Amino acid sequence: xxxxxxxxxxxxxxxxxxxxxxxxxxxxxxxxxxxxxxxxxxxxxxxxxxxxxxxxxxxxxxxxxxxxxxxxxxxxxxxxxxxxxxxxxxxxxxxxxxxxxxxxxxxxxxxxxxxxxxxxxxxxxxxxxxxxxxxxxxxxxxxxxxxxxxxxxxxxxxxxxxxxxxxxxxxxxxxxxxxxxxxxxxxxxxxxxxxxxxxxxxxxxxxxxxxxxxxxxxxxxxxxxxxxxxxxxxxxxxxxxxxxxxxxxxxxxxxxxxxxxxxxxxxxxxxxxxxxxxxxxxxxxxxxxxxxxxxxxxxxxxxxxxxxxxxxxxxxxxxxxxxxxxxxxxxxxxxxxxxxxxxxxxxxxxxxxxxxxxxxxxxxxxxxxxxxxxxxxxxxxxxxxxxxxxxxxxxxxxxxxxxxxxxxxxxxxxxxxxxxxxxxxxxxxxxxxxxxxxxxxxxxxxxxxxxxxxxxxxxxxxxxxxxxxxxxxxxxxxxxxx
Amino acid sequence: xxxxxxxxxxxxxxxxxxxxxxxxxxxxxxxxxxxxxxxxxxxxxxxxxxxxxxxxxxxxxxxxxxxxxxxxxxxxxxxxxxxxxxxxxxxxxxxxxxxxxxxxxxxxxxxxxxxxxxxxxxxxxxxxxxxxxxxxxxxxxxxxxxxxxxxxxxxxxxxxxxxxxxxxxxxxxxxxxxxxxxxxxxxxxxxxxxxxxxxxxxxxxxxxxxxxxxxxxxxxxxxxxxxxxxxxxxxxxxxxxxxxxxxxxxxxxxxxxxxxxxxxxxxxxxxxxxxxxxxxxxxxxxxxxxxxxxxxxxxxxxxxxxxxxxxxxxxxxxxxxxxxxxxxxxxxxxxxxxxxxxxxxxxxxxxxxxxxxxxxxxxxxxxxxxxxxxxxxxxxxxxxx
Numbered sequence: 001x002x003x004x005x006x007x008x009x010x011x012x013x014x015x016x017x018x019x020x021x022x023x024x025x026x027x028x029x030x031x032x033x034x035x036x037x038x039x040x041x042x043x044x045x046x047x048x049x050x051x052x053x054x055x056x057x058x059x060x061x062x063x064x065x066x067x068x069x070x071x072x073x074x075x076x077x078x079x080x081x082x083x084x085x086x087x088x089x090x091x092x093x094x095x096x097x098x099x100x101x102x103x104x105x106x107x108x109x110x111x112x113x114x115x116x117x118x119x120x121x122x123x124x125x126x127x128x129x130x131x132x133x134x135x136x137x138x139x140x141x142x143x144x145x146x147x148x149x150x151x152x153x154x155x156x157x158x159x160x161x162x163x164x165x166x167x168x169x170x171x172x173x174x175x176x177x178x179x180x181x182x183x184x185x186x187x188x189x190x191x192x193x194x195x196x197x198x199x200x201x202x203x204x205x206x207x208x209x210x211x212x213x214x215x216x217x218x219x220x221x222x223x224x225x226x227x228x229x230x231x232x233x234x235x236x237x238x239x240x241x242x243x244x245x246x247x248x249x250x251x252x253x254x255x256x257x258x259x260x261x262x263x264x265x266x267x268x269x270x271x272x273x274x275x276x277x278x279x280x281x282x283x284x285x286x287x288x289x290x291x292x293x294x295x296x297x298x299x300x301x302x303x304x305x306x307x308x309x310x311x312x313x314x315x316x317x318x319x320x321x322x323x324x325x326x327x328x329x330x331x332x333x334x335x336x337x338x339x340x341x342x343x344x345x346x347x348x349x350x351x352x353x354x355x356x357x358x359x360x361x362x363x364x365x366x367x368x369x370x371x372x373x374x375x376x377x378x379x380x381x382x383x384x385x386x387x388x389x390x391x392x393x394x395x396x397x398x399x400x401x402x403x404x405x406x407x408x409x410x411x412x413x414x415x416x417x418x419x420x421x422x423x424x425x426x427x428x429x430x431x432x433x434x435x436x437x438x439x440x441x442x443x444x445x446x447x448x449x450x451x452x453x454x455x456x457x458x459x460x461x462x463x464x465x466x467x468x469x470x471x472x473x474x475x476x477x478x479x480x481x482x
Numbered sequence: 483x484x485x486x487x488x489x490x491x492x493x494x495x496x497x498x499x500x501x502x503x504x505x506x507x508x509x510x511x512x513x514x515x516x517x518x519x520x521x522x523x524x525x526x527x528x529x530x531x532x533x534x535x536x537x538x539x540x541x542x543x544x545x546x547x548x549x550x551x552x553x554x555x556x557x558x559x560x561x562x563x564x565x566x567x568x569x570x571x572x573x574x575x576x577x578x579x580x581x582x583x584x585x586x587x588x589x590x591x592x593x594x595x596x597x598x599x600x601x602x603x604x605x606x607x608x609x610x611x612x613x614x615x616x617x618x619x620x621x622x623x624x625x626x627x628x629x630x631x632x633x634x635x636x637x638x639x640x641x642x643x644x645x646x647x648x649x650x651x652x653x654x655x656x657x658x659x660x661x662x663x664x665x666x667x668x669x670x671x672x673x674x675x676x677x678x679x680x681x682x683x684x685x686x687x688x689x690x691x692x693x694x695x696x697x698x699x700x701x702x703x704x705x706x707x708x709x710x711x712x713x714x715x716x717x718x719x720x721x722x723x724x725x726x727x728x729x730x731x732x733x734x735x736x737x738x739x740x741x742x743x744x745x746x747x748x749x750x751x752x753x754x755x756x757x758x759x760x761x762x763x764x765x766x767x768x769x770x771x772x773x774x775x776x777x778x779x780x781x782x783x784x785x786x787x788x789x790x791x792x793x794x795x796x797x798x799x800x801x802x803x804x805x806x807x808x809x810x811x812x813x814x815x816x817x818x819x820x821x822x823x824x825x826x827x828x829x830x831x832x833x834x835x836x837x838x839x840x841x842x843x844x845x846x847x848x849x850x851x852x853x854x855x856x857x858x859x860x861x862x863x864x865x866x867x
Binding site: 351368371372399402406416418423435440451459461 | 613614615620622623624626627628629630631634675676677678679723726727728729733
């Protein structure tokens with residue numbers, strides 16, 4: 001049996017009220033979308049989703065990583081290799097990037113199934129992540145959301161076996177982004193739905209059903225990509241899918257997450273699936289692709305996943321459309337940031353175990369853990385007697401902190417701390433944390449983020465994020481937020 | 483090794499200091515010439531090209547290295563060495579000069595500290611980006627890391643810091659060469675815009691250009707230059723681990739200061755610094771840095787600084803005036819110049835030439851720099867013969 005053995009999701013906690021896009025005040029409980037903040041992109045979200053998926057599993061077993069996105073931060077340079085390093089996966093890892101089409105997430109998932117079936121890989125991590133932008137104020141901007149989802153595909157402890165798949169390819173210029181453009185375009189929406197989206201989705205799903213000799217009623221849950229809520233309902237109608245079988249698509253809460261949208265719905269379906277359920281997922285983009293799964297007993301043995309439900313619940317509202325524009329680099333700012341001559345690529349290369357994998361070292365003589373890697377032990381002065389230790393999956397505590405109002409940030413202050421992890425101290429930014437929330441001793445977990453743009457390219461490192469809803473002693477004085 | 487070996491072997495016979503400030507129309511060379519020629523005049527040196535045997539110059543921002551100083555002063559065919567040691571640069575350049583004379587290698591040596599940060603086009607210190615994981619790096623961001631911990635443990639707060647700013651602003655109004663010359667109140671200090679909690683604008687040193695110089699010679703030659711030589715009682719430098727990754731750092735003090743103090747007091751034969759030191763110029767890049775230094779230098783017990791601040795002990799009228807010229811707060815902090823500027827102030831005080839800010843009867847004076855994260859501390863003690 002070949003199929004999904006684990007899954008995990010990441011949805012940026014920042015939510016933009018859709019009302020603010022039209023210049024109206026946000027209202028509590030109104031429609032919103034998840035937005036990647038200034039230090040997040042398709043790669044950082046992918047790492048978070050990957051970490052969630054691999055939670056409690058042996059990372060050494062993963063021998064393949066497929067990354068799907070239409071918003072790779074690099075035009076030339078593989079994202080999967082960088083993500084593999086951040087996830088501290090093995091070196092003989094088979095990596096590939098999928099892109100171009102919005103259905104690349106499902107294409108990668110299917111390719112992973114094929115690779116395991118062919119015996120060329122044993123456990124392939126598939127991550128779909130997207131961070132698309134519509135032009136400010138456009139309808140696309142209203143519908144787009146950001147997020148990532150990861151699946152591990154293998155042949156033991158399969159929770160949902162990949163049963164059948166069907167794809168159709170089509171040439172149509174309905175949604176696109178040309179070279180050098182930041183914003184997606186769409187041709188007239190009626191054309192897109194009538195000549196592209198609806199007929200191709202029907203063709204892919206019906207093609208799959210023909211292969212299996214089944215009908216839509218044989219599936220407990222059906223997840224459909226859709227550019228927006230209305231076309232989602234239209235496709236469901238065309239396919240005669242009963243409401244109770246239709247996976248909730250999260251419009252108004254998450255938004256259309258591009259290549260991660262259909263896979264995100266599949267992950268949500270898995271969260272509520274029971275053994276014996278059959279699931280169907282279909283994605284669209286230059287054609288359409290449908291996959292069907294059968295949920296096995298193993299799903300009850302898989303520990304609780306950090307999935308879509310948990311991620312949707314973890315939220316903070318962004319105050320204004322203006323701060324969203326700044327965070328996405330769409331506002332004007334005096335601070336240019338990227339004009340520096342840049343980091344040495346050689347230094348970056350030498351430090352990749354420290355910076356990307358967050359590996360510290362443990363002294364064989366005195367057992368002290370330290371970060372970054374150093375030649376001489378800071379505690380017992382032994383030389384070159386260390387074993388690497390992964391710190392990214394350990395929990396840390398705040399030793400001290402400050403709130404830096406000077407450091408460039410779309411929403412100052414930047415919370416900066418010294419954290420202790422396994423006895424090692426690290427100078428670390430704290431994110432997703434209100435200034436009043438930070439306190440001595442506060443527990444944090446590590447998240448992979450953009451640290452700056454020096455050299456005109458994204459540079460990545462780890463930051464700390466408060467664990468759960470832990471609230472410490474707030475800073476006594478009001479001035480902290482002035 | 484005898485810690486006392488250096489005491490009274492070397493004398494300061496000349497001191498000079500340019501006007502510190504936003505010296506838009508002065509180059510580093512202009513400031514170096516102002517400071518050095520004032521020191522020459524003070525030492526009665528009229529043929530520097532013949533009388534100066536070596537130069538130790540300190541600067542952090544220079545792009546020209548030792549040439550900046552040797553070319554400005556036209557001092558050639560002698561050793562000119564550039565010293566760089568973060569914010570301890572000036573005092574470290576002085577230390578090298580003291581050792582050069584004590585070793586017998588040279589008789590008369592010039593020390594020049596200077597920096598020109600205002601040519602960089604930013605009003606505060608730069609946000610430094612020299613590696614992927616070192617962010618954010620603003621000096622306020624790293625010196626404030628002792629605040630949350632210290633406040634929690636000892637109950638001090640922003641008002642205690644504000645009193646230090648008020649004191650230094652006051653002292654600065656009495657120093658002709660200072661940059662800021664305005665009295666402030668505690669309320670004003672507390673209302674300044676936040677830079678890095680708990681540091682508001684008034685907790686931070688100004689940013690200026692400046693240069694300062696001293697002429698040193700052998701103790702036995704001092705009288706041939708000056709009627710009022712000031713003797714070097716001790717000078718030290720201590721390295722420290724990066725406090726941001728030091729696993730034993732308690733963020734209640736900066737380790738190198740304690741280590742340097744122990745060493746320099748042994749050199750100077752001082753057993754009770756709080757009583758034996760008459761005045762001190764202490765590194766006040768931020769108000770909290772000065773507060774921690776009171777304790778780390780042994781002027782008072784760890785945790786007790788706020789009571790001494792409240793009592794006015796470190797004010798001009800107190801029994802241990804600190805930063806009598808207004809410190810980095812009002813002079814600003816042209817990095818390489820600062821330690822030498824502090825020596826200039828101590829020389830003026832010991833000779834009774836400090837005007838309205840004069841501390842009567844001062845005979846033993848300390849100057850202190852910490853630099854890096856901080857990862858280095860240099861201290862000099864000078865006194866009357």
